[in-house]
Structure formats: structure tokens, C-alpha cells
Amino acid sequence: MTARREVLQLALGGAALLAGCSSRRAEKRTDRIRLWVAPNEAEEGFWKIAVARWNGQGRGLPVSFTTIPTAGASEDTVLSALVAGTEPDLSTNIFSGFAVQLAALGQVENLAAMPGYAELVARRDMGAIVPGWTQSGQVCALPIYSSPTLLWWRTDLLEKHGFSAPPRTYDEVYAFCERYGVARSRYGMQVISGRGWADRWFDFISFYYAASNGAPYLEGGHALYDNAAGLQAAGFIDRMFRRGWTALDFDAEEPLVSGLAAGAVRGPWDVERFAKIYPETLARIAAGPIVSQTAGQGAGATFSDSKGVVIFKSSRVAREAFEFLSWVLGEEELNLLWLQRTGLSPARGDLLENPRFADYYRGNQIAQAYAEHVASAKPPALSEHTIDIQKIMTAKLVEPLMTGQRTPREALAEAAAATDQMLRVRA
Amino acid sequence: MKRPRLSREAWIGLSLASTYLVFTAIFWAYPFFWLAKLSVTQWRFFDDPVFTGTRNLVLTVQDPQFLQALWNVLRFLAMYVPIAFGGALVVAFGLQHVGRGKAFVALCFLLSNVSSGVALSLVFTKIFSSTGPLNAVLFDLLGIRIPWTNHPTLAMLAIALVVAWKFVGYYGLILYSGLLTVPKEIYDAARLDRAGPLTRLVRITLPMINPQLMMVLVFAILVSFGLFTEPFLITGGGPADSTATPQMMIYETAFRRLQPSHAAMMSILVSAATYLLVLVARRLFERKVVLA
Numbered sequence: 001m002t003a004r005r006e007v008l009q010l011a012l013g014g015a016a017l018l019a020g021c022s023s024r025r026a027e028k029r030t031d032r033i034r035l036w037v038a039p040n041e042a043e044e045g046f047w048k049i050a051v052a053r054w055n056g057q058g059r060g061l062p063v064s065f066t067t068i069p070t071a072g073a074s075e076d077t078v079l080s081a082l083v084a085g086t087e088p089d090l091s092t093n094i095f096s097g098f099a100v101q102l103a104a105l106g107q108v109e110n111l112a113a114m115p116g117y118a119e120l121v122a123r124r125d126m127g128a129i130v131p132g133w134t135q136s137g138q139v140c141a142l143p144i145y146s147s148p149t150l151l152w153w154r155t156d157l158l159e160k161h162g163f164s165a166p167p168r169t170y171d172e173v174y175a176f177c178e179r180y181g182v183a184r185s186r187y188g189m190q191v192i193s194g195r196g197w198a199d200r201w202f203d204f205i206s207f208y209y210a211a212s213n214g215a216p217y218l219e220g221g222h223a224l225y226d227n228a229a230g231l232q233a234a235g236f237i238d239r240m241f242r243r244g245w246t247a248l249d250f251d252a253e254e255p256l257v258s259g260l261a262a263g264a265v266r267g268p269w270d271v272e273r274f275a276k277i278y279p280e281t282l283a284r285i286a287a288g289p290i291v292s293q294t295a296g297q298g299a300g301a302t303f304s305d306s307k308g309v310v311i312f313k314s315s316r317v318a319r320e321a322f323e324f325l326s327w328v329l330g331e332e333e334l335n336l337l338w339l340q341r342t343g344l345s346p347a348r349g350d351l352l353e354n355p356r357f358a359d360y361y362r363g364n365q366i367a368q369a370y371a372e373h374v375a376s377a378k379p380p381a382l383s384e385h386t387i388d389i390q391k392i393m394t395a396k397l398v399e400p401l402m403t404g405q406r407t408p409r410e411a412l413a414e415a416a417a418a419t420d421q422m423l424r425v426r427a
Numbered sequence: 428m429k430r431p432r433l434s435r436e437a438w439i440g441l442s443l444a445s446t447y448l449v450f451t452a453i454f455w456a457y458p459f460f461w462l463a464k465l466s467v468t469q470w471r472f473f474d475d476p477v478f479t480g481t482r483n484l485v486l487t488v489q490d491p492q493f494l495q496a497l498w499n500v501l502r503f504l505a506m507y508v509p510i511a512f513g514g515a516l517v518v519a520f521g522l523q524h525v526g527r528g529k530a531f532v533a534l535c536f537l538l539s540n541v542s543s544g545v546a547l548s549l550v551f552t553k554i555f556s557s558t559g560p561l562n563a564v565l566f567d568l569l570g571i572r573i574p575w576t577n578h579p580t581l582a583m584l585a586i587a588l589v590v591a592w593k594f595v596g597y598y599g600l601i602l603y604s605g606l607l608t609v610p611k612e613i614y615d616a617a618r619l620d621r622a623g624p625l626t627r628l629v630r631i632t633l634p635m636i637n638p639q640l641m642m643v644l645v646f647a648i649l650v651s652f653g654l655f656t657e658p659f660l661i662t663g664g665g666p667a668d669s670t671a672t673p674q675m676m677i678y679e680t681a682f683r684r685l686q687p688s689h690a691a692m693m694s695i696l697v698s699a700a701t702y703l704l705v706l707v708a709r710r711l712f713e714r715k716v717v718l719a
Binding site: 075076079082083101105106107184185194195196197247248249250251252253255260384385387388394395396399400402403 | 471472473552553554555556557558559560566572574576577578662663664665666667668679682683684685
């Protein structure tokens with residue numbers, strides 16, 4: 001009899017344990033706005049101050065924030081949280097393609113429908129930026145910062161070879177490479193940025209945007225990059241490889257530091273990295289535009305690696321969360337604080353005209369070069385199939401050009417056809 | 428008819444066994460049935476699964492990338508098995524000749540096996556880079572640079588070398604344990620019959636350690652189908668998908684493309700292919716070793 005009771009107790013204990021382990025969507029709190037921010041020291045520092053000010057001034061529902069609890073990609077963590085029902089009300093660090101995926105899954109609010117949206121866009125001077133984040137009139141994420149890609153050049157190496165300023169056209173790059181390159185041991189510039197799907201943003205798409213003056217490479221489920229601009233960009237990549245002016249990869253070292261290459265596409269986040277690790281090299285860097293066939297007037301178009309903020313559909317305080325968002329993004333003082341803390345240009349179109357930001361840029365030439373391009377920098381195509389598109393560009397376009405298996409025209413045609421085919425199947 | 432009462436021992440036994448049964452039900456049976464259900468439905472994490480029958484199966488077997496990934500496993504095996512077996516045999520025979528500190532040497536061989544795959548991949552990415560130290564030496568000596576990670580065949584070879592480096596010590600210890608079981612008298616008899624070293628290796632040693640060789644072969648097949656970290660970090664699956672593996676596809680399909688149902692079907696097919704290949708390998712190479 002005793003034994004039976006013990007077994008029963010064991011069974012009940014086990015059941016209680018299991019009940020505790022079972023998945024249950026967490027209760028959504030309505031007494032505060034919960035925010036996730038990018039897991040890095042600089043951004044965390046900014047949000048700490050901004051949230052403290054909001055809470056201190058009693059402007060609305062209190063905000064509490066944590067960094068995105070991730071060891072790898074933020075996207076994976078956000079997705080896991082959504083599945084488990086532990087997502088916050090707002091999350092930053094969302095790239096546009098992932099925001100579109102979340103919208104397709106019905107997980108994020110359309111921010112364009114929020115009261116005060118138009119005022120926020122006007123107040124933050126985002127008129128030129130928001131179209132890149134709008135799909136069918138919906139805005140599923142608002143960009144916090146815009147990080148254009150630009151070409152970094154070692155000024156000392158340029159000067160030594162007769163160049164007083166960074167090259168702006170393909171011909172100038174070729175001319176420099178002729179003088180600087182040494183067969184198989186020293187290269188004019190790094191053209192291919194890496195192997196991952198997102199790396200294509202920093203080579204082909206950057207060059208495509210520069211050549212096309214920011215024309216989209218995808219629209220309405222069709223690839224558009226098999227055109228004159230695509231041919232220019234692909235032709236440039238092809239020629240750099242065929243003439244041995246760039247290497248297949250630069251995985252072994254930072255080429256700008258050793259001078260293995262004199263130029264490379266870099267984003268503004270690299271300023272902080274170089275300042276910490278290679279300050280001497282950073283002092284010799286000039287940021288020039290992404291090169292194209294002909295140098296245009298003003299800031300040329302380039303790729304923008306921007307990250308935005310979303311409000312989750314599950315939030316019971318979505319309106320209040322948007323009020324907080326409007327305040328943070330709309331306050332010039334906070335935008336300046338963001339710039340000072342992170343070095344990343346706020347996604348606004350008046351960075352160089354607005355006297356509020358002038359001092360910061362006056363003393364920082366590289367930052368100024370990035371700021372000049374914020375308005376003309378374009379995000380990746382808004383597609384939930386971003387990864388597939390990028391992988392096709394790698395396998396059918398960039399790699400055949402690297403290895404010389406295809407001519408630029410053939411590679412472009414194959415990549416565009418494969419993209420169209422993939423989009424047709426996925427549809 | 429009265430049912431017999433369970434004894435106290437039977438109850439204790441049942442309760443102890445139930446721990447295992449409950450554990451199995453939660454962590455094996457439930458995920459297994461969920462996987463099976465997922466593979467025949469359409470589900471995108473947040474909606475309810477909708478039964479779609481064989482749609483995922485058809486999509487998967489018609490997916491050229493998935494078929495390429497399976498083919499890549501066979502290509503990997505073709506390079507990995509000879510390198511891993513060769514290296515493991517060298518380790519095993521080498522260990523036989525180590526006098527003092529045998530345990531220390533054996534442990535050293537295991538270091539690569541317990542090292543982080545991520546760290547290894549990062550180190551080898553730099554070593555194999557087209558502008559890296561290996562190519563710098565080759566360029567200085569021979570005036571050539573080899574595109575280790577940028578040529579479809581060489582990229583797979585580079586990955587096979589990295590994975591072999593990780594597992595050779597482990598496999599070597601398994602083979603070494605087999606060598607210890609071979610009676611010395613057989614070698615003495617062979618020497619009396621004037622059998623040379625190669626004959627002794629092929630006719631005595633390898634047949635006698637067949638169980639250990641089979642174990643290593645099965646492990647190699649499992650490693651091949653489970654390959655993820657090295658190609659993911661060293662080549663990213665390129666160039667032109669030549670080093671993409673089924674595990675990479677499953678991960679990307681489930682968590683990047685947000686198609687867990689499709690990924691579930693892929694994982695079932697990969698498991699089936701693994702099982703099939705192990706079965707074929709055992710049929711072809713397994714021999715019973717009997718010491719009379």
C-alpha cells in the first residue's frame with residue numbers, strides 16, 4: 001500500500017514538473033513598454049540614457065529594455081521569442097528583409113497606420129528614406145540608422161602612386177591598379193567582400209546601385225539587374241579579376257592594414273573597429289564613393305545596411321510603444337546622442353544641413369562622407385526571399401565572374417533568370 | 428478471473444522504468460511524431476499546420492540544391508574516408524611504437540577532437556585563404572597560389588582536410604584498440620611463412636581489425652551527413668553550392684527561409700539516406716572476425 005502511494009506521489013510530482021515545463025504564451029504586460037535593443041555596448045549606452053529620460057519625464061507608459069538575448073543572429077532570437085511568446089513590444093536591430101518576413105507571417109504592426117506617423121516622418125526628415133522601407137503602402141519597420149557602404153582608400157598609397165583623391169570611376173581604379181598591383185601578391189582593391197549571402201550587399205549590389213543611380217534590382221517578383229547598370233557592375237568585377245587586380249578572398253588578414261589591397265568597401269561600423277584595433281591605419285583612410293562608369297555630381301547612390309525597429313502585433317501597448325518610438329526618433333537631441341554614442345548616422349535626410357549635427361561632422365571627415373550618402377543610400381529589396389536572392393547572386397553571378405566561368409553578360413542573364421524562377425516557385 | 432497483484436519489487440521496477448519511458452516519450456517520441464506530422468503539413472511557426480500530403484516530399488526531391496547537397500556528401504566521403512583512414516592508421520601504428528607517456532600522446536591526439544569546430548574553422552579559413560600563409564609559402568617556393576576555398580573540388584578537399592584533422596586522433600585510438608586485440612602469434616607465424624610487411628598489413632592486420640574499421644567507417648558516414656560548422660564557416664557552401672551540405676540546407680530552410688515543414692521533410696530524407704548508406708557499407712565491408 002505504501003509503495004502504491006509512493007508511486008502515486010512520484011507520478012504527481014512528475015506531472016507537476018511537466019506542467020511547469022509546458023509551453024504557454026507568457027502574459028503580455030500592459031503596465032510598461034518592453035524594448036529589445038541591439039546587443040552592443042554603444043547602442044545599449046544610448047538606449048540606457050533615452051529610456052531613463054522617457055521614464056524620468058513621465059511622458060507615457062514606462063519603458064524597460066534589455067539587449068536582444070542572443071549569442072548569434074538577432075533574427076533567430078526574435079523568431080524563437082515569437083514562437084515561445086516571449087517577444088517584447090518593440091525590437092530594434094531588424095533588417096528590412098527580416099521585417100518583411102515578419103510582416104508576411106503577420107507578426108508586426110504596419111507603422112504607417114499608426115497615429116502620428118506622417119508627423120514623425122516629417123519631423124525626422126525621412127522623406128527620401130522611407131520609400132525604401134515601404135511596400136504596398138505598408139511600413140513594417142522604421143529605420144533607426146542608415147549605414148551607406150563606401151570605398152575606403154589608403155591615402156598614403158594613393159599619393160605614392162600619383163592619386164591625390166580616392167578614385168571615383170572604374171577607369172581611375174584601373175589606372176591605380178596598373179600602378180599599384182603586383183601579380184599575385186599585391187592588389188589594387190578588395191572587390192568581393194565575403195562568402196555569406198549578406199556579403200553580396202557589399203559588392204555587387206553596392207556597385208549596381210552606384211551604376212544605376214539607386215534603381216531597384218528587384219520589383220514585383222522580378223529581377224531587374226540584368227540591365228545596362230548590372231552589366232557595368234558585373235563588367236567591373238570581371239575585369240578586376242581577369243587582370244589580377246583583386247584576390248579571390250582576403251580572409252587571412254585585413255588588407256587595408258597590411259597594404260595587401262589599397263581600397264575596400266567598408267561600412268561606418270568599421271570606423272569604430274579600426275579606431276580600436278588599427279588606429280594608425282584609420283588615420284590614413286579616406287572614404288570615397290562606390291565607383292561607377294562615370295562620376296556623377298554630388299553623392300552617388302550606394303547600398304544602405306540599415307537596421308530598423310518593429311512593433312510586434314502581440315503587443316497590447318502598440319500605440320503607446322509608437323509614441324515612445326516617435327519621441328526617440330523625432331528628438332534631434334537624441335539623434336545627436338545616437339550619433340555620438342554609436343557613430344552610425346541616424347536615418348534622416350538633413351544630417352549635413354541641420355546645424356545640430358554640423359559640429360560632429362565638421363571634425364570627422366569619414367563620418368561626413370557617410371552622412372553625405374545617407375539620403376541616396378538604398379536598402380536591400382524588400383522581399384521575404386532575400387536570402388535566396390542573395391544566394392543566387394553569389395552562385396550564379398559573382399562566383400562565375402570570380403572564377404572566369406561566365407562572361408558578365410552570361411552570368412547576369414543566368415542569375416536574373418534563376419531569381420525569377422525561384423520567385424515564381426516560391427509564389 | 429482474479430488479476431495477479433503486482434509485487435513490491437515489480438512496482439519499484441515499474442517506477443524506475445517509467446522514468447526512462449517518460450523521458451523517452453518527451454524527448455524522443457514527441458519530437459519524432461511532431462517531425463513526422465510537420466513533414467506532411469504546411470506550417471510557418473505561427474499558424475496551424477495544414478495537411479499537404481506529399482507536397483514537401485515532391486518539393487524536396489525536385490529541389491536541385493538539396494540534391495546537390497546530397498551529392499556533396501558523397502563527394503566529401505570520397506575525399507574524407509581515405510584521408511581519415513590513412514591518418515588514423517598512422518596514428519594507431521605510431522601509438523604502438525610509443526614507449527613512455529603513451530596515455531599523454533593519446534590524449535594529445537584527442538585535443539583536436541574536443542576543440543571547438545568554430546575556432547578550428549576560423550583558423551583554417553585564414554590558413555587556406557588565397558592570400559593566406561599557406562599560399563604565401565607556396566608562392567615563395569613554387570610561384571603558385573592554390574584557390575583552396577574558391578575552387579569547387581579544392582574547397583571540398585579543404586573541408587575534408589579540416590574535418591579529418593579533427594577526427595583522425597579519435598579514429599586512431601579506435602583502431603589502436605583493435606590492434607591490441609590481434610594476437611602476436613599470428614604475426615610470428617606469418618613471419619615464419621616469410622610474409623612481408625605489406626602482406627601482413629593486408630592479409631592479417633586489416634581483416635583482424637575489421638570491427639574497428641567498420642566502426643570508423645560508420646562514424647565517418649555519420650560525420651559526413653551531419654557536416655555543418657566547417658562548410659558553413661569556411662566556404663559558406665560555395666563556390667556555386669559545391670560545399671553546401673544537407674544540414675546547412677535544413678538550417679537555412681527552417682530558420683532563415685522560415686519553412687520548417689520543408690526542412691522537416693529534408694531531415695527525414697537525410698536520415699533515411701544516412702541509414703541506407705550505413706547499411707550498404709556494412710553489407711559490403713563487414714566481416715566476422717573469429718579467433719579459433
